[in-house]
Amino acid sequence: MNSFLLEIGTEEIPDWMIPPAINQLAELFQNLLDRNRLGGKVNSVDATPRRLVLRAEGLLDRQQDSEELVLGPPKSAGQGAASGFAKKMGTTPDKLGVETNPKGEYFAFKKLTKGKQTSSILAAELPQLILKIHFPKTMYWNGKGTERFIRPIRWIVASFLNSVVPFEIAGLQSGSATQGHRLLGSNSVPVTIENFEEQLEANGVILSAGNRRKKIEEEIASLLQGKNLRVRPDSALLETLVYITEFPTPILGGFDLQFLELPQEVLVTVMRHHQKYFSVEDANGKLAPNFIAVMNINADPEGLVRRGNERVLRARFNDARFFWQVDQKKKLEDRVADLANVTFQAKLGSYLQKTNRVVALVKQLGGNDAAQRAALLAKCDLTTDMVKEFTDLQGIVGGLYAKAQGESDEVAQAIYDHYKPLSMENEIPATETGRLLSLADKWDTLTSCFAVGMAPTGSKDPFALRRAAQGVVLIVVEGKLKFDFPGADDALREFMRDRIEYYFRDVRGFAYDEVRACMAAGWNNLPDLEQRLKRVQAIRPTPDFERIAASFKRIKNILKQANYAETGATPRQDLLEAGPESELYDEIHRTDGQPLESRIGPLRPKVDLFFDKVLVNAPDETVRHNRLTLLHNLLTEFSEIADFSEIVTDTVGQASRPVSSS
Amino acid sequence: MTPPVPPTFQQTVLSLKQYWSDRGCIIQEPYDLEVGAGTMAPETFLRVLGPKPYRVAYVQPSRRPADGRYGENPNRLYKHQQLQVILKPSPADVIDQYLGSLEAIGIDLRKHDIKFEEDNWEAPTLGAWGVGWQVMLDGLEITQFTYFQQCGGIDLDLVPAELTYGLERIVAFLQNADSVYDIVWTPGVSYSDVRLKDEQQFSVYNFELADVTSLWKHFDLYESECQRLLAMYPKYEDKPRFPILPAYDLVLKCSHLFNLLDSRGAISVTERVGVMARVRKLALAIAETHVGQDGILPPIVNRPSESVR
Numbered sequence: 001m002n003s004f005l006l007e008i009g010t011e012e013i014p015d016w017m018i019p020p021a022i023n024q025l026a027e028l029f030q031n032l033l034d035r036n037r038l039g040g041k042v043n044s045v046d047a048t049p050r051r052l053v054l055r056a057e058g059l060l061d062r063q064q065d066s067e068e069l070v071l072g073p074p075k076s077a078g079q080g081a082a083s084g085f086a087k088k089m090g091t092t093p094d095k096l097g098v099e100t101n102p103k104g105e106y107f108a109f110k111k112l113t114k115g116k117q118t119s120s121i122l123a124a125e126l127p128q129l130i131l132k133i134h135f136p137k138t139m140y141w142n143g144k145g146t147e148r149f150i151r152p153i154r155w156i157v158a159s160f161l162n163s164v165v166p167f168e169i170a171g172l173q174s175g176s177a178t179q180g181h182r183l184l185g186s187n188s189v190p191v192t193i194e195n196f197e198e199q200l201e202a203n204g205v206i207l208s209a210g211n212r213r214k215k216i217e218e219e220i221a222s223l224l225q226g227k228n229l230r231v232r233p234d235s236a237l238l239e240t241l242v243y244i245t246e247f248p249t250p251i252l253g254g255f256d257l258q259f260l261e262l263p264q265e266v267l268v269t270v271m272r273h274h275q276k277y278f279s280v281e282d283a284n285g286k287l288a289p290n291f292i293a294v295m296n297i298n299a300d301p302e303g304l305v306r307r308g309n310e311r312v313l314r315a316r317f318n319d320a321r322f323f324w325q326v327d328q329k330k331k332l333e334d335r336v337a338d339l340a341n342v343t344f345q346a347k348l349g350s351y352l353q354k355t356n357r358v359v360a361l362v363k364q365l366g367g368n369d370a371a372q373r374a375a376l377l378a379k380c381d382l383t384t385d386m387v388k389e390f391t392d393l394q395g396i397v398g399g400l401y402a403k404a405q406g407e408s409d410e411v412a413q414a415i416y417d418h419y420k421p422l423s424m425e426n427e428i429p430a431t432e433t434g435r436l437l438s439l440a441d442k443w444d445t446l447t448s449c450f451a452v453g454m455a456p457t458g459s460k461d462p463f464a465l466r467r468a469a470q471g472v473v474l475i476v477v478e479g480k481l482k483f484d485f486p487g488a489d490d491a492l493r494e495f496m497r498d499r500i501e502y503y504f505r506d507v508r509g510f511a512y513d514e515v516r517a518c519m520a521a522g523w524n525n526l527p528d529l530e531q532r533l534k535r536v537q538a539i540r541p542t543p544d545f546e547r548i549a550a551s552f553k554r555i556k557n558i559l560k561q562a563n564y565a566e567t568g569a570t571p572r573q574d575l576l577e578a579g580p581e582s583e584l585y586d587e588i589h590r591t592d593g594q595p596l597e598s599r600i601g602p603l604r605p606k607v608d609l610f611f612d613k614v615l616v617n618a619p620d621e622t623v624r625h626n627r628l629t630l631l632h633n634l635l636t637e638f639s640e641i642a643d644f645s646e647i648v649t650d651t652v653g654q655a656s657r658p659v660s661s662s
Numbered sequence: 663m664t665p666p667v668p669p670t671f672q673q674t675v676l677s678l679k680q681y682w683s684d685r686g687c688i689i690q691e692p693y694d695l696e697v698g699a700g701t702m703a704p705e706t707f708l709r710v711l712g713p714k715p716y717r718v719a720y721v722q723p724s725r726r727p728a729d730g731r732y733g734e735n736p737n738r739l740y741k742h743q744q745l746q747v748i749l750k751p752s753p754a755d756v757i758d759q760y761l762g763s764l765e766a767i768g769i770d771l772r773k774h775d776i777k778f779e780e781d782n783w784e785a786p787t788l789g790a791w792g793v794g795w796q797v798m799l800d801g802l803e804i805t806q807f808t809y810f811q812q813c814g815g816i817d818l819d820l821v822p823a824e825l826t827y828g829l830e831r832i833v834a835f836l837q838n839a840d841s842v843y844d845i846v847w848t849p850g851v852s853y854s855d856v857r858l859k860d861e862q863q864f865s866v867y868n869f870e871l872a873d874v875t876s877l878w879k880h881f882d883l884y885e886s887e888c889q890r891l892l893a894m895y896p897k898y899e900d901k902p903r904f905p906i907l908p909a910y911d912l913v914l915k916c917s918h919l920f921n922l923l924d925s926r927g928a929i930s931v932t933e934r935v936g937v938m939a940r941v942r943k944l945a946l947a948i949a950e951t952h953v954g955q956d957g958i959l960p961p962i963v964n965r966p967s968e969s970v971r
Contacts, residue, residue: 011757012795014780049778137782139793139809141752141821151793152809154754182761183771244777275801293801295775305775307838308800314840315737322735341927346935 002040002161004056004122005193008130009155009179012049015243017135017150019209022047024133025054032129036121037064046207048246050179052133053207055193059160063115071099072107082107119160126158127169142171155179162192181205181246184298204298205246212242216250220278220292223252229288232279237272244276245296253277253310254290259317262324265396266386270316273392275309323385331405332398335380342382345463347452351379354444361440364486371433374414377402378437381415395419421474423467424507428475435479442468442475443485450492469499476526477503484524497523504530510537513648520643532641539597540647544604551607552644555631558616564628571630575623580609581630588634596641607634666768668836671847674767675721675829678745681766682719685759687747690720695911696918699724700746700826701785704910710750710810711949712956713819719747721829725918727925730865733858736841740864741857745827752809752823760807760825764799768836775800783808787917787941789815789949792824804832814949874928881919885940888912892947906952913944 006029013021022045030042033056040059047053072085075098086093089109099108135150147153147170158165158174167174178196179187184204191199197207206212216238220231241248259267264287271277277291293309300306339352348354359375367375381387381398390397399416403409410433417429418438429435445468449455456465473496476483485496500523504515510533518532539545576582584606591599616631618624638644669677679689693703700706700722709716722744730740749756757778765771778795783806785791794808806826810818830842830853839845843854891909898904920937923929929937 012778012780137793139811139821141809143751143821144817144819152754182757183776187758244779277801293775296777297772297775300773300775302773304773305800308774308802308835311835311838311840312801318840319735319737338927341930343934 001057002059002061002118003043003193004040004054004059004165005157005159005196006054006126007155007157007178007196008052008153009157010050010052010149010153011151013047013052013150015049015240018047018049018052018243021133021135021150022052022054025052028129028132029054029056032122032125033059036125037066037115038118038121039064046209047243048205048207048209048212049244050182050246051205051207053196059118060115061161062117063121065115066113068111068113069099070109070111071101072096072109075105075107077107085109119163119165122158122160122165123167123174126165126174127167130156130169146170157191157196159191159193162194179203181296184247206248209242212245212248213238216241216248216294219250223250223292224280228283229280229290230283231292232281234272234278237276237278240276241294245294247296247298249295249298249300250292251295251300251306251309252280252290252292253306253313255310255313255317257289259321260287260289262317262320263400265393265400266320266324266390267317269390269393270320271313273390274316275313277309277313319389320386323389327384327386327401328404332377332380332401332407333405335383336376338383339379342379345449345454347454348448351382354448355379357448358437358440358444361444362436365436365440365483367433367436367440370408370410371414371436373407374402374411374418374433374437375440377407377411378415378418378441421471424470424474424503428471428478432479435475435481439472439475439479439481439483442471446472446492446495447487450489450495455491455495465495466499469496470503472496473499473503473526477530480527482525482527500526500529504533508533511540513646514540514642517642517644517646520646521639521641535596536642539600542600544600546647546649548600548604548607549644549647550649551604551611552635552638553647553649554611555635556645559628559632559635562617562624562628564632566629566632567636569629569632571626571633575626576630577614577623580606580613581627584610584634585630588630588637596638668838669768669833670849671829671833671845671853673848674833674836675743675745677767678763678827679719679721681763682717682747685717687717687719687749690718692720692722695914696725697722697914698726698917698921699785700744701790701824702788702914702917703746704907706746706748706824707788707790707813707945708907708910708949708952709748710813710818710822710824711816711953714956715820716748716750716822719745722746725864725921727864727868727921730861730868730925732865733843733854733861736843739830739842739857740861740868743829745825745829747825747827748822749825750822751820756823757807760797760805763825764804767832769799778807781806787920787938787945788813789942789946794824799832799835802831802835804828804835814952815946816949816953868922868925872922872926874923874926877919877923877926877928881916881923881937884912884915884919885944888916888944888948892944892951895951901955901958904951904955906948906955910948910952913941913948916941916944 026042026045033040038059040056043055043057045054070089073081079093082093082096085107086096089111091109096107096109099106131147131149138148138150140146140148141152153170153172155178156169156172156174157176157178158167159176164174164176177188177190178200180189180200180203186203189199189203200207206215224230267287268279271279271291275293277293280288280290280292282288291313295305336352336355339355340350342351344351344354355376359372362371362375378398381394381401384397386397387394395418396416399412402415403412410431413431414429414434414437417434418441420426420429420438429438445463446465449463449465454463475481485493488496501515501519504510505512514533514536518529518536521532523529571585576585587603587606591602614627616624616627618627683689690705693705697703700720703722705718705720709718723741724744725741727740729738731738753759761771777798779798781796782793783791790813792808792810794806796803797805797807804827808824810822810824812818830845833845834842837845843852843858845853847853847856888909891905895904920941
């Protein structure tokens, strides 16, 4: 098998950008192979912070030959033209053929292009390919106007059939020597395709992310074995550590018991977000005075790294305790005025202004005194040292302080929760008051941003308005709130519509057309919309549903074609024809007031029969109009639940029947 | 075996200066005006501009009035000391050179954990930004490492590496001190002996006593003086003589006054953006003028690096 190896050696790439980068690398390279008819496929892509590695197999030595039919002058142009064409093609006139197409006969030549050496194609294309990998923020390092990449490229290994694929990029020449771990390896390690991974390992680099992950997990398990402790799983942190290390080694550290007096939220945030430590808990799930740090080196024989980390954590916790004590000197309620000095958004003024709006909105939405109190104090923690230092703890700190300062549990819990839900997976606030506050806060952000024209565009959403809107939807649906999007302009309504559709479709898994159908019947009451969706979803598999939905679609078309625009009319009984028309009318009345689910069964055959036997487009204008009214009313009754014409049906048989035309 | 005695504060500073001196850096003294960071000293802000190579290292006491804690917080200071290194252009082995500097101050890297974590630096009032890392040593951030991309709103011709060492943190680490005030500055003298009073008194002034009206007046005066100078440049005959450096000092004055006003809580939300824009406008104009003037000055001859590790 002809193998290829590419290693892009760099300075440390931000961890979160690495997986997308190697996926792109694989895609770009496979595309290069296919486009150049080189055969082969990408076998693997791997990465550490300092290298992006691609391996491919089955490449041809040489590009496949290609054959192209080139049309020349018309045959009628004669031998002179043919000679000229042949010369241009590098051949003789007797090698030309004649090709006939609708325009006539033409001289033609089958031009054979001999495939180039794979290595030279790779050498020509790899520099651009590497620079094509997209990163969110790039830099230049060789001077203005030179190549851009995520961090400086420092070496390149490019090997095909174990020879160097020679090219230059950013002033570097590709070669066959890699670099090991900064401290555990050599900075020049000759490699072959076969021994690449071994050589790296011998130089302190575990190339496979999977192996690094496994090493971390297994060694954490053995660190905690027999200690009656367990790690709190954190897959996002694990991924970060996998891509921030070349040779990860976990160590167990501890902190003074006295710090457990601080709120757990603070301790965990400090460990997780500031120090990238895993938290540890005892068998009862109680936070233990321990942590797990992951080093980027093989061992800590003297305990220096552990002690260093413990010292840093101690300082951080001391800070937190200091912040807590200092912050208590000024109560949340005495900080409301200080919010005038905290910018919400340049065009929208301060958090004091926002607070006033949210208090009013909470009141408008029927919030009680506690809800209004919570709204007044909710943003005050932004002025505390604790939140200035640990911004992730906004809201949570406010809730904890409110409680410590004697606010009611209802107020404290609402403040604590009011940034929730932070994602579609995150839970909504635990209490009714919290849900109302969170809703009002998010809705105020949305309405005021839209009011000054700051709607998200494309991928740009600097104020996380999509997340805010998603939070609104989640709270209103799961909290079963009455909320009709007060004060939304058209743009915001359109925006919310998208988010609602997205939620029911992608998060809740309702079918696309069901969501469309039910939303067409209104979405100003989301809990009601949810109920309707559940009903439609439940009856959808029943045998009569799709057919009646198809009939509704037909009715809608008929009414549209007839320009029927009346509302509130009732069909005149005396104009009904005996048989299918009267029977449909009677069935509608008989089942009137019953739920959709029990009406569909009996109605479906009547509707079918009606369309089979009755000509809607009756010659007599009064009769025709009466029939349209009958159909219109039927449609209207069901349309309160959903616009069934939006349901995608498989109705080849029905649709092929002639529809009355007017 | 007795553990080695950890270096004092001043030994650490001296070792770092020696190390970078050996690698071709000019060793400068701190800039003698109030600045918030070593980046603001002209040795960085102005020298990184333009096509001339430059290497410099200096300690810069950096004043951040709002960070003061009356000397009561073991880790927070109104004024901390940065060791600032500018390598323009950045050499290909810049990270190895940096790691060598840690060994030079007694850190055995085989026994510690070093990580480079993404941290992009930006100073909007200087129109400056770069990408880089915070360097973590056993979980402690010890250095900000930045590849400058823009300064004064101008794309840089040569990309400098800026290394900013947090000296108090590093020395506290080396000495295993839980409070910066316990750091041994030199045998028998603690950091507290040297600097505590400074922290206490400036916290009182910055947070409580600084006169807001006067500060605003000073700000306006420095700003208009700077504007007056900048307006003269286009018609100034003998351009190489033009005092752009004094004009930049006036920007630094404004920047510090802004920080003071901020710590006094005297800048409202609506004003804040506007005042920052005023400082930024001056800084951008200085950068542009400097580049223009520098283009007609004779180049500085930089000592080539002699002993690269």
